[in-house]
């Protein structure tokens with residue numbers, strides 16, 4: 133792949149799919165980080181950030197949205213850098229203040245996130261200084277109703293969070309609660325197209341430059357979900373299972389069933405796929421799908437990440 137020209141002072145700490153990418157901005161007198169990964173990787177996040185900062189302190193942490201794979205390292209970073217200021221999108225700020233893990237979706241999705249604090253909010257329509265550059269904050273509802281994306285107009289670089297990946301976009305979570313949100317995904321793709329970025333740094337995966345092709349793929353995928361919303365729900369069920377498997381790496385089918393039973397949101401979503409089946413049977417069929425897709429392997433009754 134050709135070397136991408138990132139804006140001056142910007143480093144992308146590319147992570148896997150369990151942890152979001154971390155985007156570091158090093159300026160003359162100011163260092164900032166966008167998103168902090170999943171909690172089980174927080175030691176690695178600290179090491180990566182410390183090594184890139186070369187002895188300097190992190191001044192500012194901001195989150196594009198509050199999913200567990202984007203904020204799981206917040207608490208560790210706040211402990212490591214006591215003067216760190218943390219900014220989050222305004223939509224769920226009250227739930228962070230009250231630490232409502234139900235509303236923040238950590239509990240219903242069966243994911244973990246250590247409690248963190250915040251010092252202010254990232255209002256869409258404003259700008260924020262990261263390192264030496266000023267980035268525009270844009271609302272990007274769809275994958276998450278309150279997500280923001282960040283755009284630097286001189287280099288035309290977009291930090292797209294989970295609103296646009298090189299191939300697709302994140303599960304449209306509001307749809308899982310029965311809220312219509314596919315049109316928001318489309319509107320956010322329109323916002324991105326209008327910004328006309330030359331370079332996109334996504335929440336997961338490598339930065340990429342063929343943005344029109346990525347937008348076209350995303351629109352096509354969205355059209356498929358709009359035409360057949362059940363397909364989106366099935367995709368979401370598999371994504372939540374795969375996320376847990378990425379976290380655990382290996383789990384017995386019995387253990388996975390116990391987790392699903394204790395996580396009503398997941399249980400509902402899994403059971404919905406196969407109406408005439410028990411939760412155990414539906415889970416079994418979804419596991420077989422994951423194995424067929426090469427996302428997992430099964431040895432006896434032990435499921436492994438692949």
Ligand SMILES: [Zn+2]
Pocket residue numbers: 197199202275276294302
């Ligand atoms: Zn997300």
